[in-house]
Amino acid sequence: MSIILKTASELRELLNQGQITSVELTQQFLQAISTRDPQVKAFQLVDATGALEQAEKVDAKRKAGQPLGALAGIPVAVKDVLCVKGQPTTCSSKMLENFRPPYDSATVEKLRAADAVIIGKTNMDEFAMGSSTENSAFMTTRNPWDLERIPGGSSGGSAAAVAACLAPVSIGTDTGGSIRQPAALCGIVGSKPTYGRVSRYGLIAFASSLDQVGPFTHDTLDNALLLEVLAGFDPRDSTSVNRPVPSYTQTIQQPLEGLRIGVPKEYFEEGLDSEIQSAIKQALQEYQKLGAKLVDVSLPHSKYAVATYYIVATAEASSNLARYDGMHYGYRAKPQSGEKLDLIRTYSRTRAEGFGKEVQRRIMLGTFALSAGYVDAYYLKALKVRRLIKNDFDQAFSQCDVIMGPTSPSAAFKLGEKSNDPLAMYLSDIYTIACNLAGIAGMSIPCGLTRTGLPIGLQLQVPPFEEEKMFRIARMYESVTDWHTRRPQLVLGK
């Protein structure tokens, strides 16, 4: 078996046993990137020199018998929304095309402290706004299972990088499904931790009350390993929560006795593709065979989640993105010859030229929802419905340990299929969006393939700070199925 097909946990074994060095491993992944990334287009930037230098350092540390971090020598790809000191961090936007952060994000610090090898930055929907990665200002990432289809988004580059075995693990961010949806569409594992679990310091903000950082991996064991590294209190993020991080990898192999799975009827209504529906039903049957009990629950306000989200998220975005005015960093519009641009015109020209269409649409929608005369009818109304959505979850979790259902209503769609219909695009997040509004934790794990060979994801949602339980529940499924071991033809060859 080719080394690049392996999980990070397996690679860790090989490194520890001295069967391979981190330099060799990093070279293998760099080789895979140069062979396949021209087709997949997952990477915005590949830092071969930096990665090999770091790999060398870790190998030297290992040789000297020094203590090593949990990801020692393992290549990691990072979504281009997380600041890496001195390296271009673009958010896949023209606005930040030449931006070089003066400091590392908390996530990158944690990865460095764990001795990981940061191999590159991945493509995304501009400012993490989108569900297909087609909103990148620079390129369109392809789904490794079918190059004519989208990888999902907004963390499409990070998901495609792992699915195409260009990196064993990667980091994404999830504001309304941007980790879980691409994980589902690319046949890998992706988790969105509880709001406040992972520091947002150095994460370029989209919607501050919804954004969370999380890992993409081939299986749940790796996912637990990564979250263990990423999670933890950070005083530099005032919404970071100060509570201990459980050792997820220590307990993950323990099945949950008496598991109660909540199955909301609202997740199986119209709009759900029938192949997805039957794969989810089959997954639930697997759990039943393992002794789990299915409980009918209801999330009556589910149908309002997308509408609520597109007010809350855009309102926050309109405020967060006000900082891009072309003064201190980022793009600045230049006056045309003979023209004089005053300050205000410089702002508005900069933003019209620097932001793409979707980002502009969301800034407009958010500004409208917060503007005098409309704030009560839109923003305040949405916050009230957000409360009802959270209450639904509280109510449901009083009857079950986990809520399960589809991650995405359909498998990966074709490139361009929804790019001219923003509303249709928004609706592809219908099952993932409420999780962020409520601030709970969720993940997607592979649970099947369609007849045409496209991956299907099962979504698990748990109450705040119950990631430990979530990983154990997900691992139960992996112990009796092999969907997480599948790799696309693109990687396996003929």
Add this chain to the structure above:
Amino acid sequence: MDIETVRKVANLSRLDLSETDLAQMTQQLTAILGYIDQLSELNTEGVEPLSHPLPIQNVFREDEPRPSLPLELVLQNAPARQGDFFSVPAVFDPADDLSH
């Protein structure tokens, strides 16, 4: 949503949009708001708004001086600079009469 409202919002958003962009934006925002309007069918009287998922209040720290970024790092991304300053277009046009 009419084009005049969109024009006003574009100004509030500091987005210099062309007439074509404004027309397209009007059409798209109208469709999105039409979808969002389903929220109005819900009775939310007496429901406490939820602006944030965590029950946290203001987070304070001691007001102690701490090192900040070196000047060169702060200015390295400046679109334009003059010495140790960010260079920006004039806030007021010197030709304007500001006496009144």
